Amino acid sequence: MRTLIIGAGAIGCYLACKLSEAGADVTLHGLGPAFRRTAESGIDIATREDMRIRRVKVNCALSPPGPVGWDVIIFAVKAHDLPRAAQQFSAHARDGIIVLPQNGLPYWQFLRVAGAEARLASVDPGGIAESALPIAQIAGGVVTKGLTVLADGTLVETVLPADSFAFGDVVANSGVAKPVVSLLQSAGLPAIEVADIRIEKWRKLLVNVAFNPLGAISHLGFGEVLDIEAGERLARAILSEATEVAIHYGVRGLIDAEAALKRASSSRMHKTSMLQDTESGRRLEVEPIVGVLLELAHRAGLQVPTLETIGGCVRLIDHALVKGPIRQIAEKP
Known part of the structure; x- marks a missing residue:
């Protein structure tokens, strides 16, 4: 081959x-x-x-x-x-x-x-x-x-x-x-x-959509974002809204929020891909992880306020990597 x-x-x-x-x-x-x-x-x-x-x-x-x-x-x-x-x-x-x-x-x-x-x-x-x-x-x-x-x-x-x-x-x-x-x-x-690879795509996304953005925003490891009440509350809200979008599109029973939180806690120091990209000055995968859920939610008329806010935050980070005070991408040879 x-x-x-x-x-x-x-x-x-x-x-x-x-x-x-x-x-x-x-x-x-x-x-x-x-x-x-x-x-x-x-x-x-x-x-x-x-x-x-x-x-x-x-x-x-x-x-x-x-x-x-x-x-x-x-x-x-x-x-x-x-x-x-x-x-x-x-x-x-x-x-x-x-x-x-x-x-x-x-x-x-x-x-x-x-x-x-x-x-x-x-x-x-x-x-x-x-x-x-x-x-x-x-x-x-x-x-x-x-x-x-x-x-x-x-x-x-x-x-x-x-x-x-x-x-x-x-x-x-x-x-x-x-x-x-x-x-x-x-x-x-x-x-x-x-x-069914499409089901597997949903399964991974419904965890990534919480912990990838929170890692990029906080610069904390996978499970560290749960160390304070505000982090856990945000993670639960994101998981809930993302699951609501998935259910609307016919996908059920893919994620147990408690199991996802437990898994995160067991991998405390692991840096998510979005955090690694932030630290290395690479563009963030905002659209496939957050933007796509917002697109689907808007198409269905679903209210996803936490996803909207988190999406705005990681888009600002992505913008800063190119044009803001970080400017890491522009400086790379």
């Missing part, structure tokens, strides 16, 4: 490391000075349990490789970068299996489903990704894996029993998820095929 990974963030580098170590034919494409260093020297990776670093050499492409001959194309980019990446690499994805493991609800969540289709403008403005990627070739993914990139570039993984790489056919019975699961299993990853 000739595999192209587009995006050299934490998940892209992690998958490239694991597949390379397993002897797979994999190429990683990324941008920027940090990726040039990766191409020259490899990826340093360690587990949080012992922090023993190993260096993995990965086949890297500093420029987009040729578009022909790819069996699997993994778009390991943030959701807000997917439309642009999909357009740029549409020729690469013409004949292969397309893997989309982004956080939040994806643009295809309500496409090719029974009943009326619906498009999510918040995650795919103008339908760019939809027009670039053949939907029958997409394996949707939900990745549950603790990954952190240290200041020196070292990739640190936290190994937990809950680790999971779940994939499913976006178009029912297309059969594209099975080879992806086999590929990742061959690299020793806990990959599984699920019958």
Whole structure:
């Protein structure tokens, strides 16, 4: 399986490391000075349990490789970068299996489903990704894996029993998820095929929508936001409103708020992806995690005041990363 990974963030580098170590034919494409260093020297990776670093050499492409001959194309980019990446690499994805493991609800969540289709403008403005990627070739993914990139570039993984790489056919019975699961299993990853990937997308979102924004706002770990009454009250309100949106769209019984709070408390110091992005000066995944729920709530006429407020807060942080006093993105070479 000739595999192209587009995006050299934490998940892209992690998958490239694991597949390379397993002897797979994999190429990683990324941008920027940090990726040039990766191409020259490899990826340093360690587990949080012992922090023993190993260096993995990965086949890297500093420029987009040729578009022909790819069996699997993994778009390991943030959701807000997917439309642009999909357009740029549409020729690469013409004949292969397309893997989309982004956080939040994806643009295809309500496409090719029974009943009326619906498009999510918040995650795919103008339908760019939809027009670039053949939907029958997409394996949707939900990745549950603790990954952190240290200041020196070292990739640190936290190994937990809950680790999971779940994939499913976006178009029912297309059969594209099975080879992806086999590929990742061959690299020793806990990959599984699920019958309904859309349900798994909802399941993860209904937890992420509370703890990702609260982490970015407070700069506290996953469970630390619950240390004071105000944090727990906000988390419960967000979970409640998000669940109300899900129920309106026919999704029930996916989240136990008490279990979600307990899980957060057991992973106190874990930095959510949105907090890591804030600290690293990267754009936040506001729309797929919060914006999409607001879009769905407005469409249904639902009142979600806490989500509105939290959404405003993380949009301000995102704005500050580009144009405000933080200006981290603008300063990066």
